[in-house]
Amino acid sequence: MGIKWNEMLVGGDPLLVGSQIAIVLTVVAIVVGLTYFKKWGWLWREWLTTVDHKKIGIMYILSGVLMFFRGGMDGLLMKAQTARPEMSFLDAQHYNEIFTTHGVIMILFMAMPFLIGLMNVVVPLQIGARDVAFPQLNALSFWLFFSGAMLFNISFVVGGSPDAGWTSYFPLAGKEFSPGIGNNYYAIALQIAGLGTLMTGINFIVTILKMRAPGMTLMKMPMFTWTTLITSIIIVAAFPIFTVALALMTFDRLYGTHFFTLSSGGSDMLWANLFWLWGHPEVYIVILPAFGIFSEVIATFSRKTLYGYTSMVISIVGIAFLSMIVWVHHFYTMDAGPAVNSFFSITTMLIAVPTGVKIFNWLFTMRKGRIQFTTAMLWALAFVPNFVIGGVTGVMLAMAAADFQYHNTLFLVAHFHYVLIPGVVFAVFAGLYYWWPKMFGFMLNEKLGKYHFWLFTIGFNVTFMPMFFLGLKGAVRRAYTYSAESGFAPLFLVSAIGSIILAIGFAVFCYNIYWSFRYAKRNVSHDPWDARTLEWMTASPVQFYNFAVVPEVKQLDAFWHMKKRGETLTLKESDIKKIHMPSNSGLPFYMAVVFGITGFFLVFEAHIAAAVAAIGIVVGLIIRSFDYNDGYYVSVDEIKQTERTWRNVEGGTENHVG
Amino acid sequence: MSANVNHSLPLEYQTEQNRLNILGFWIFLGAEIVLFATLFAVYGVLGHRYAGGPTPSDIFKLNDVLIETLLLLTSSFTCGLAVFFMRQRNMKQLLVWFVITLLLGAGFLFMEIREFIHYVHEGATMQTSAFLSSFFVLLGTHGAHVTFGIIWAVMLIIQLLQRGLTPVTARKMFIISLYWHFLDVVWIFIFTFVYLKGMVG
Numbered sequence: 108m109g110i111k112w113n114e115m116l117v118g119g120d121p122l123l124v125g126s127q128i129a130i131v132l133t134v135v136a137i138v139v140g141l142t143y144f145k146k147w148g149w150l151w152r153e154w155l156t157t158v159d160h161k162k163i164g165i166m167y168i169l170s171g172v173l174m175f176f177r178g179g180m181d182g183l184l185m186k187a188q189t190a191r192p193e194m195s196f197l198d199a200q201h202y203n204e205i206f207t208t209h210g211v212i213m214i215l216f217m218a219m220p221f222l223i224g225l226m227n228v229v230v231p232l233q234i235g236a237r238d239v240a241f242p243q244l245n246a247l248s249f250w251l252f253f254s255g256a257m258l259f260n261i262s263f264v265v266g267g268s269p270d271a272g273w274t275s276y277f278p279l280a281g282k283e284f285s286p287g288i289g290n291n292y293y294a295i296a297l298q299i300a301g302l303g304t305l306m307t308g309i310n311f312i313v314t315i316l317k318m319r320a321p322g323m324t325l326m327k328m329p330m331f332t333w334t335t336l337i338t339s340i341i342i343v344a345a346f347p348i349f350t351v352a353l354a355l356m357t358f359d360r361l362y363g364t365h366f367f368t369l370s371s372g373g374s375d376m377l378w379a380n381l382f383w384l385w386g387h388p389e390v391y392i393v394i395l396p397a398f399g400i401f402s403e404v405i406a407t408f409s410r411k412t413l414y415g416y417t418s419m420v421i422s423i424v425g426i427a428f429l430s431m432i433v434w435v436h437h438f439y440t441m442d443a444g445p446a447v448n449s450f451f452s453i454t455t456m457l458i459a460v461p462t463g464v465k466i467f468n469w470l471f472t473m474r475k476g477r478i479q480f481t482t483a484m485l486w487a488l489a490f491v492p493n494f495v496i497g498g499v500t501g502v503m504l505a506m507a508a509a510d511f512q513y514h515n516t517l518f519l520v521a522h523f524h525y526v527l528i529p530g531v532v533f534a535v536f537a538g539l540y541y542w543w544p545k546m547f548g549f550m551l552n553e554k555l556g557k558y559h560f561w562l563f564t565i566g567f568n569v570t571f572m573p574m575f576f577l578g579l580k581g582a583v584r585r586a587y588t589y590s591a592e593s594g595f596a597p598l599f600l601v602s603a604i605g606s607i608i609l610a611i612g613f614a615v616f617c618y619n620i621y622w623s624f625r626y627a628k629r630n631v632s633h634d635p636w637d638a639r640t641l642e643w644m645t646a647s648p649v650q651f652y653n654f655a656v657v658p659e660v661k662q663l664d665a666f667w668h669m670k671k672r673g674e675t676l677t678l679k680e681s682d683i684k685k686i687h688m689p690s691n692s693g694l695p696f697y698m699a700v701v702f703g704i705t706g707f708f709l710v711f712e713a714h715i716a717a718a719v720a721a722i723g724i725v726v727g728l729i730i731r732s733f734d735y736n737d738g739y740y741v742s743v744d745e746i747k748q749t750e751r752t753w754r755n756v757e758g759g760t761e762n763h764v765g
Numbered sequence: 766m767s768a769n770v771n772h773s774l775p776l777e778y779q780t781e782q783n784r785l786n787i788l789g790f791w792i793f794l795g796a797e798i799v800l801f802a803t804l805f806a807v808y809g810v811l812g813h814r815y816a817g818g819p820t821p822s823d824i825f826k827l828n829d830v831l832i833e834t835l836l837l838l839t840s841s842f843t844c845g846l847a848v849f850f851m852r853q854r855n856m857k858q859l860l861v862w863f864v865i866t867l868l869l870g871a872g873f874l875f876m877e878i879r880e881f882i883h884y885v886h887e888g889a890t891m892q893t894s895a896f897l898s899s900f901f902v903l904l905g906t907h908g909a910h911v912t913f914g915i916i917w918a919v920m921l922i923i924q925l926l927q928r929g930l931t932p933v934t935a936r937k938m939f940i941i942s943l944y945w946h947f948l949d950v951v952w953i954f955i956f957t958f959v960y961l962k963g964m965v966g
Contacts, residue, residue: 240785305796313789343792347800355807355902364891364898365816366807372814372895377807384803725916732920735933 120201122184127264156691158242160227161649163249165546167224168539170253172617174216177260179613181209183606186570190603192591202587203270204289208263210273211293214393215300216256218527221535222396223252223307226335228546229538230311232642233329235320235660237653240313242689248303248310250699255300258706262292266710269293272585274382275356277367277375282360291710294357299702301346301353308342311335320641322660326420329640329663330406330413334399337423338392341430345388352381361712376441383434391430393527395423397534398465401487404537405469407638408484409476412664415468422461422468429458439507440514448507455505462498466491481636482556486537489564490529497525500575515585518578524571536563536616544635548648549627555619563612569605573598633753639667646753652686652741655750678750686741694734698727775852776935783936790940794947801951804906805958808899812959816894821963824889826880830960833876834952837911840869841949848942854930859938860922866945867918870911877908900959907955910948917941 141147154162184205188197197205231239239245262268269289271280280290315336319328328336356378358364365373406413413419435443435451443451469491478484500522504510513519536559543551574582577598582589589595634643644666645654655678662668701723708717770779778784844866850858881901884890891901921937928934 241789309789309792309796312792313785317785317788343796344799347796348803351800351803351807358891358898358902362891364902365895366811366898366902370816371818371893372811372816373898374810374814374895377810381803381807729920732917733924735928 122201123264130264151693152691155696156246156693158238158246158689158691158695159651160231160239160242160245161546161651163245164224164227164229166249167220167227167252170256171217171221171224171535172620174212174220174256174260175613176617178209178212178217179610181205181212183610185209186603186606188587189589189599191600192593192596193588197587199587200270203272203585204263204268206585207269207272207275207293208259211259211269211297213527214273214389215297216252216259218393218531218535219304220252220256222338222393222531223248223304225400225535225538225542226307226311226331226338226396229542229642230332230335231314231318232545232645232649232653233332233640234315234318234323235641235654235657236314236318237657237686238689239310240318241310243692243695244306245310246692246695247698248306250695251303251306251702252300254699254703254706255296255298255303258299258703258710259292259296262289262296262710266292274386275378276382277356277359277373277378278369280356280378281368282363283368288710288712291357291360291712294353294360295706295709298350298353298357299706301349304342305346305350308339308346311339312343315339320657320660323665326417327660327663327665330402330416330419331396331399331640333420334395334402334423337427338395341388341392341395341427344431345385345392348381349385349389352378352385355381357709361709361714376438379438379441380434383437384431387434387437388427388430390526391426394530395426397531398423400534400538400541401469401490403638403640404483404487404541405472406664407541407636408479408481408487409473410479410637411472411476412639413468414471414474415464416663418464419468422464425461426458429454429461433458436505436507436510439510445507452505452507456502459498459502466495466498481540482551482553482560483537483541483636485557485560486533486540489560490533490537493525493529493533493564493568497522497527497529501526513578515583516578517574517582517584520584521571521574521578524567524574528567528571533564536560541636542642543623544631544647545642546648547624548631549623549629550631550635551619551623552627555615555622559612559615559619561612562608562615566605566608566610566612570602570609571605573602573605577602634666634670637670639664641666644669650749650753652688652746655746656682678754680747683743683746683750685743686746687738688741689738690736692734692736694727694731698724701727770932776854776930776932777851777939779932783932786936787940787943790943794943797947801903801906801954804899804903805954808903808959811895811899812963814895816896818894818897819887819889820896821960824884824887825960825963826883827960827964829876829880830956833873833880834956836869836873836876837949837952840866840873841946843869844942844945848939851930851935851938856925856930859930860925863918863922863938867915870915870945874908874911874915877904903959904955907948907951910951914941914944914948917944 141150154166157163184197185202188194188202227239227245231237267287267289269275269280269292270287271285271290271293275290275293278284280293315328315332355364355366359366359368359373365371367373367375367378369375402413402419433451433455435447436455439448439451469487480488500518504513504519504522540551540556543549577595578584580595582593582595582599589599631647633645633647635647636643641658641660642649644658658665658669701720705717705720705724708714708720772779777787843862847859847862847866850862881904884897889897891898918941921934921941924937925934
């Protein structure tokens with residue numbers, strides 16, 4: 108339908124040509140490298156076919172780092188373009204594409220995989236389980252997410268990026284006003300990734316409800332597990348709405364239906380409502396696990412039990428409930444009327460109550476604690492004041508009448524960056540520094556970590572604080588340039604300088620991963636932070652079956668109390684029984700490939716090719732239906748041997764705290 | 766995981782992995798409820814926007830819809846019988862009633878596709894108006910679910926014939942029966958809020 112195949116590769120712009128060359132070179136380098144070091148078999152056996160929740164988590168986190176880089180480049184390009192008035196570094200179209208992909212990638216392909224990755228690594232360990240409830244489904248979740256992410260990412264060199272904003276409002280995002288294929292990428296790539304996320308939600312609800320260690324009642328669960336449970340429930344309740352919205356968008360764009368069009372009775376506001384019915388809960392899907400990470404980090408490094416555990420649980424349940432009934436606050440100005448706006452204004456402000464309870468609980472946890480200023484704890488400490496700025500400006504925006512002033516200005520952009528960066532990104536960094544030794548058996552360098560921390564937090568504030576004032580002065584979001592007479596230039600320049608500091612901070616983090624991988628000491632103990640929850644009870648890095656004997660839980664902070672009773676490292680070898688584990692499978696990877704190919708053809712509206720490729724999906728499902736592989740058993744001898752290697756390390760291990 | 770067999774429970778609940786799968790499927794059905802609820806909400810918003818095209822009373826043929834409804838509701842009953850005989854470990858009766866269920870489902874699909882073709886010949890296509898877009902997508906999603914269910918069930922029948930009744934095949938049978946009853950419930954809502962309301966309103 109009007110797709111010119113000879114114009115498929117986007118060309119012309121030197122930035123894009125450079126990216127195309129870089130992508131080709133990287134792919135060639137990876138293929139040559141894997142062949143030269145004879146690592147194809149290793150890659151297939153250990154990673155592509157794995158169903159181990161820890162490895163899947165690590166792959167999620169690695170994807171998150173890559174996508175952070177991609178989304179961050181988009182951010183830097185925007186900051187470069189607006190550094191001075193009337194710059195011609197990017198044209199309007201290119202700027203539209205970049206702020207669209209920046210938003211989509213940072214929320215769905217950076218924040219989500221980082222958090223789902225940490226959930227994957229940590230939650231089964233925290234509840235004393237051997238894996239998630241459905242290990243192969245878990246692998247499928249990851250590979251569908253990865254397939255969607257890759258499909259979305261090739262858009263800027265193959266066919267053109269989506270350019271209607273991450274919210275893709277109609278009628279702009281419809282065929283009438285965006286005839287290119289860019290927005291097809293949005294509809295189809297997010298659909299594929301979203302399927303994976305929905306399966307993750309189901310998987311974790313069942314895992315947490317049914318697979319906890321004996322004695323661990325719901326109210327003895329670690330806080331990160333609690334937040335993961337509630338997040339999973341929101342995922343199951345909210346993602347199907349997005350599934351429908353994207354499907355209707357696809358029908359409108361590919362098959363000429365009239366859901367969101369201006370003609371033939373369609374309703375563009377229906378898209379806005381459906382999008383935010385998913386989109387607002389989505390904000391809490393990324394923020395709640397982050398709250399869980401801060402709760403673990405703050406309790407560990409204050410060396411106290413989390414203050415107000417019960418009120419924390421009630422708060423996250425309350426936030427989850429309220430998250431479903433605030434969506435209209437994203438479009439107060441679109442004529443819903445004062446009564447409707449007032450209702451949503453009140454529900455929005457109500458969210459400040461449970462969030463405030465949580466903030467005070469964290470502060471009271473620290474009160475009279477013996478605080479240790481590790482890098483992980485620094486992120487948690489910086490989170491509190493920065494997030495409060497984001498929260499208070501959120502209450503300002505919640506007032507519907509006042510919102511008419513702030514709407515679509517950089518004030519809003521500054522607000523949600525102040526919520527999402529301290530709330531999610533700081534949490535992810537805290538979680539990575541905290542759980543890194545559990546994942547890899549070595550620590551991230553604390554000194555480099557502190558450089559990373561200071562550069563990133565300072566850069567963050569210098570970048571986004573000026574945007575509050577720019578917004579109050581009337582600078583609108585998503586505008587690719589501004590005039591010299593507007594007087595915006597100085598603050599935009601400050602913001603651009605801040606973004607460079609921010610980027611250097613992230614570069615230090617990447618260097619820290621490299622440095623620690625090469626040089627960090629490998630003799631860390633299994634419990635380097637003297638922590639409180641069950642994941643620290645087993646080896647670092649964790650053996651594939653997690654626990655030789657599933658621990659019995661008597662109270663909250665189970666591992667801490669076991670240490671107090673001196674019963675942590677004693678393992679009676681007679682207690683060891685053979686362990687049942689799931690087998691690896693190549694099917695999830697295969698499904699990602701066929702989903703990716705089908706999606707690619709659909710993007711280019713090649714319906715027959717897409718239908719043929721979709722047969723591959725059905726074949727995959729049928730193969731799965733006939734798959735009766737029931738896993739295998741790990742023998743007692745193998746478990747004994749593995750346990751001996753880490754329980755009696757010669758030369759001792761180093762605790763970093765304690 | 767596959768250990769820990771409890772023989773006092775029904776066959777499909779006997780192993781731990783089976784109990785996990787069944788709970789997981791219930792949660793999946795929760796997600797499906799949200800999915801169909803969204804489609805109904807879309808139909809609620811767009812269902813009266815005819816844009817000069819046909820209205821429900823112009824095109825709906827209640828006789829055919831009634832036959833579809835009877836076929837699908839009966840198939841839910843026969844599906845229940847199939848699971849009843851599964852619990853009795855009566856393989857033959859299980860297969861008989863399960864095949865009848867699928868034939869009724871296929872009959873439903875045949876009638877529905879015929880109904881759609883009729884509409885298209887009347888000039889009422891998905892592209893005509895917002896009402897028809899939301900009508901076809903809501904019913905099409907339900908029909909696609911029924912089609913998927915039939916293909917899935919055929920795969921399961923092959924496995925039942927290959928392996929007999931084991932905890933695994935019993936669990937699969939039980940889960941597909943949940944799925945089938947769920948589609949029936951959705952149809953009751955479609956019958957009420959799309960067809961009956963369309964004819965009255």
